[in-house]
Amino acid sequence: xxxxxxxxxxxxxxxxxxxxxxxxxxxxxxxxxxxxxxxxxxxxxxxxxxxxxxxxxxxxxxxxxxxxxxxxxxxxxxxxxxxxxxxxxxxxxxxxxxxxxxxxxxxxxxxxxxxxxxxxxxxxxxxxxxxxxxxxxxxxxxxxxxxxxxxxxxxxxxxxxxxxxxxxxxxxxxxxxxxxxxxxxxxxxxxxxxxxxxxxxxxxxxxxxxxxxxxxxxxxxxxxxxxxxxxxxxxxxxxxxxxxxxxxxxxxxxxxxxxxxxxxxx
Amino acid sequence: xxxxxxxxxxxxxxxxxxxxxxxxxxxxxxxxxxxxxxxxxxxxxxxxxxxxxxxxxxxxxxxxxxxxxxxxxxxxxxxxxxxxxxxxxxxxxxxxxxxxxxxxxxxxxxxxxxxxxxxxxxxxxxxxxxxxxxxxxxxxxxxxxxxxxxxxxxxxxxxxxxxxxxxxxxxxxxxxxxxxxxxxxxxxxxxxxxxxxxxxxxxxxxxxxxxxxxxxxxxxxxxxxxxxxxxxxxxxxxxxxxxxxxxxxxxxxxxxxxxxxxxxxxxxxxxxxxxxxxxxxxxxxxxxxxxxxxxxxxxxx
Numbered sequence: 001x002x003x004x005x006x007x008x009x010x011x012x013x014x015x016x017x018x019x020x021x022x023x024x025x026x027x028x029x030x031x032x033x034x035x036x037x038x039x040x041x042x043x044x045x046x047x048x049x050x051x052x053x054x055x056x057x058x059x060x061x062x063x064x065x066x067x068x069x070x071x072x073x074x075x076x077x078x079x080x081x082x083x084x085x086x087x088x089x090x091x092x093x094x095x096x097x098x099x100x101x102x103x104x105x106x107x108x109x110x111x112x113x114x115x116x117x118x119x120x121x122x123x124x125x126x127x128x129x130x131x132x133x134x135x136x137x138x139x140x141x142x143x144x145x146x147x148x149x150x151x152x153x154x155x156x157x158x159x160x161x162x163x164x165x166x167x168x169x170x171x172x173x174x175x176x177x178x179x180x181x182x183x184x185x186x187x188x189x190x191x192x193x194x195x196x197x198x199x200x201x202x203x204x205x206x207x208x209x210x211x212x213x214x215x216x217x218x219x220x221x222x223x224x225x226x227x228x229x230x231x232x233x234x235x236x237x238x239x240x241x242x243x244x245x246x247x248x249x250x251x252x253x254x255x256x257x258x259x260x261x262x263x264x265x266x
Numbered sequence: 267x268x269x270x271x272x273x274x275x276x277x278x279x280x281x282x283x284x285x286x287x288x289x290x291x292x293x294x295x296x297x298x299x300x301x302x303x304x305x306x307x308x309x310x311x312x313x314x315x316x317x318x319x320x321x322x323x324x325x326x327x328x329x330x331x332x333x334x335x336x337x338x339x340x341x342x343x344x345x346x347x348x349x350x351x352x353x354x355x356x357x358x359x360x361x362x363x364x365x366x367x368x369x370x371x372x373x374x375x376x377x378x379x380x381x382x383x384x385x386x387x388x389x390x391x392x393x394x395x396x397x398x399x400x401x402x403x404x405x406x407x408x409x410x411x412x413x414x415x416x417x418x419x420x421x422x423x424x425x426x427x428x429x430x431x432x433x434x435x436x437x438x439x440x441x442x443x444x445x446x447x448x449x450x451x452x453x454x455x456x457x458x459x460x461x462x463x464x465x466x467x468x469x470x471x472x473x474x475x476x477x478x479x480x481x482x483x484x485x486x487x488x489x490x491x492x493x494x495x496x497x498x499x500x501x502x503x504x505x506x507x508x509x510x511x512x513x514x515x516x517x518x519x520x521x522x523x524x525x526x527x528x529x530x531x532x533x534x535x536x537x538x539x540x541x542x543x544x545x546x547x548x549x550x551x552x553x554x555x556x557x558x559x560x561x562x563x564x565x566x567x
Contacts, residue, residue, distance in 0.1 A: 021475035031482035034502065035490050039347075039354075042497040046351040174325065180332045187336070193343040200349050 003100060004108035011112030015120070022120045025070065029125040033066040037133055051197035057224050058195070060136045063129035064220045065192055067122035068151065071114045072158040072215045074186045076179070079110040079159075083166040084175035096258055103163060103250055110159045118151070136224055143225060146232055150219040153239035157214040160246030161186070167250065170257040191217040211242040300404060307403030311411035319416050326417060333420030337374075340492060341366060341428055355497035360435030361524055362494060367429025368448075368516040369491035372455025373484070374422035380410040380460045381418065383467030384481070387474040393565045406555055409467065436524060444523050447537075454540035455515035459484065461547035462510065464555055471558035487512045495521075495529050503529050514543040 016022075037059045044055040053061065070077060083106060086092045095102060129135060138144050165182040169175030187193065189212035196207045196217045207213060218235050221227050227235045319326050344366065348359045357365075386409055389395040398408045438444060466480030473479075487506070495503050495517050507513040507530060521528050522537030 018475055020473055021478065024473070024476040024478035028478040028482040028486065031486045032489070035486060035493075035498075038498045038502070039493050042355045042493075043347050043351065046354065050350055177325070177328050180329070184332065184335055184339075187339060188342075193339055194346050198350065199346065 004104055007105060007108040008112035008115075011109045012116045015113050015116040025121050026124045029066040029069065029121060030128050033063050033125055033129050034132070036062045036065075037129070051195050052226070053195065053197070053224070056134050056136045059129075059133045060224060061195055061220050063126050063133070063135060064223055065216055066129070067126045068118075068154075068216055068219065069192065070117040070121040071151070072155060072190075073110075073114070073117075073162065074158070074183075074190055074192055074215065076183055078162050079106050079113065080162040080166040080175075080179060083163075084169045084179065087166070087169040087175065088173060093261065096261065102258075103247070103254055106163060106166075107156075107159055110162075111155065114155050114159075138223060138225065143223070143228075146228075147219060147223045150222045150235065150239065153236065153243060154215045154219050156243040157211050157239060157246060158186075160243055160250055161211060163250045164246065164253060167253045167257050170260065186212050186215070189213065190215045191220070195220070211246060214239040214242055304404040304407035308407040308411045311408060312414040315411070315414035316416055329417040330420040333417050334424050335420075337370060337421045337424045340370075340489065341424070344492070355494045357494040357496070357526075358436075360432055361526075362432075362492070363428050364432030364436050364524070365494060365516055365520055366492040367425055367427075367432045368451050368455065368520055369488055370425030371422060371429055371452055372425075372515050373459050373488040374418060374425050375452070375456035376459030376463055377421060377484075378415070378418040379456070380463045382412045382414065383409055383463050384470075384477050384484075385409075385412060386467045387470035387477050390470060390474045390562070391565065395562070396564050405559060406464070406552075410464075438523055438525070447519050447523050451516055451519045451540060454519075454544040457544035458511065458515050458540070458547050459487070461544070461551035462487065462512075464548075464551040468551070468554040468558035471562050483510060483512075487515075491516050500529060507532075511543050511547065514540040 040058045040062050041055055044050055044053070044058045048054060050058075069075065073080075083092075086095065095105070098105075130137065138147065161182060165178050166175060168178045172178060189196075189207050189210050191207075191213065196204060196213055198204075199207050208217065218227070218239060222232065222235060341363075344354075344359075344362060347354060352358070354362060383406075386395070389398070389409070389412075395405075398405050401408060433448070462483055463480070466477075466483060469480065470476055487510070490498070490502075490506065491512060495513070503513070507518075518528060518532075518537050519540055522534070528536075
């Protein structure tokens with residue numbers, strides 16, 4: 001277990017090294033936060049209480065999205081590009097040779113990265129958003145804790161999906177197509193475009209049942225105090241259920257994949 | 267399947283030789299000849315990348331479709347909004363489609379032609395910019411054509427489709443002037459976005475990791491312009507009118523076509539300024555590029 005802790009810290013520090021890139025990223029998240037906050041304000045001015053949110057809550061949703069965007073690697077930038085590349089080039093053989101579990105190893109890497117992005121890319125845009133707009137912030141420390149637990153569960157689901165996508169490179173060789181499809185699905189079904197509560201009819205029901213809703217929609221609802229008590233427990237169960245199912249699938253796929261590894265070259 | 271991105275090969279070594287002969291024959295190079303040199307080098311490099319892209323045709327089709335779908339998401343978000351409302355910021359769906367289409371098409375064109383300048387920081391970091399400096403072709407042309415990505419046609423197609431829908435839906439009296447405004451807007455808008463790309467690239471000579479700042483203005487600007495200006499705070503509108511003049515890409519000319527008032531109290535003839543602003547922006551971007559290139563110090567050992 002200590003090994004994975006070290007790997008996690010290593011990846012945290014790896015991303016923390018590029019301070020200029022982080023500052024530039026914060027600028028971008030903030031700029032998009034402003035643009036989207038204004039468009040949401042226009043929408044909620046026309047239809048107050050749309051999707052069960054008031055204007056302040058809708059704008060908070062925007063800034064939460066910007067704060068979590070990098071951490072949950074919804075638009076790429078996670079570990080998966082590196083793993084896909086290692087599978088394609090055959091470097092994966094070295095990884096399999098190591099006395100560490102492939103899935104846990106990459107989970108530790110991705111969590112290290114995600115925690116850095118949560119702090120480095122999430123906190124400042126959120127603070128600027130809170131300064132510029134009237135945001136709905138949790139009143140009690142308990143809600144903050146409930147929210148953070150929810151975010152970590154969301155990170156697990158996000159990792160599990162991207163791990164499956166990356167392993168597809170064992171069969172497809174070029175994993176970029178699958179990565180792009182998963183990226184599109186993640187963008188659409190996580191609620192990054194618009195809250196899933198605003199999606200009409202069946203589309204909304206389907207979107208809310210898919211694993212991607214664990215990544216942004218559910219943490220945002222917990223943050224906004226929409227889910228407390230039993231509803232909160234339900235949310236956790238939903239997230240944990242998807243995380244277990246997808247991580248389990250990743251494990252099965254990993255076994256199947258490592259069985260059929262054929263090393264090329266001499 | 268092999269890698270979709272093959273290693274860069276030197277563009278036609280034979281013509282490089284002929285180029286240096288020409289340079290000896292005409293030692294004093296005018297600005298015009300630099301321009302034609304640049305365009306020719308750009309064309310050659312872009313053609314090379316298109317050839318290499320076409321080697322992996324399935325990959326090309328897939329990435330183009332992705333580029334189309336990703337950009338379509340922005341419009342789908344607007345369509346989802348319009349399942350709940352009839353107007354946003356006082357604008358109907360058709361009018362927003364017009365604004366969206368104009369911005370997306372201009373941005374797509376600029377992205378296709380010079381979008382690769384956002385990769386400059388990486389070349390500065392790993393030292394491969396030096397390779398470009400010793401080649402007998404303008405560096406800007408080489409950087410802009412680097413990894414020329416034909417898949418960005420997906421973005422342009424999406425923009426044009428929405429623009430077509432918008433043009434078909436809005437109630438505008440199509441006088442000759444209004445008709446001419448549309449192509450004028452697309453070309454000037456593409457030039458303004460191109461200038462922002464190049465200026466952002468120049469900035470990376472100093473701040474190599476700052477590609478994301480450029481994204482905030484290019485991609486962010488594109489998103490901003492897809493909505494009517496009435497949605498945004500006055501200060502933000504002022505900023506994109508007078509500081510980074512993105513408002514000239516579509517807001518000012520399109521609002522004149524739609525016969526809508528611009529939120530800032532500007533004279534009517536501002537709507538006809540985009541070509542002037544575009545030329546001015548390009549000139550400033552070239553100055554920034556030259557200053558950046560001159561200050562460049564290689565990381566090489």
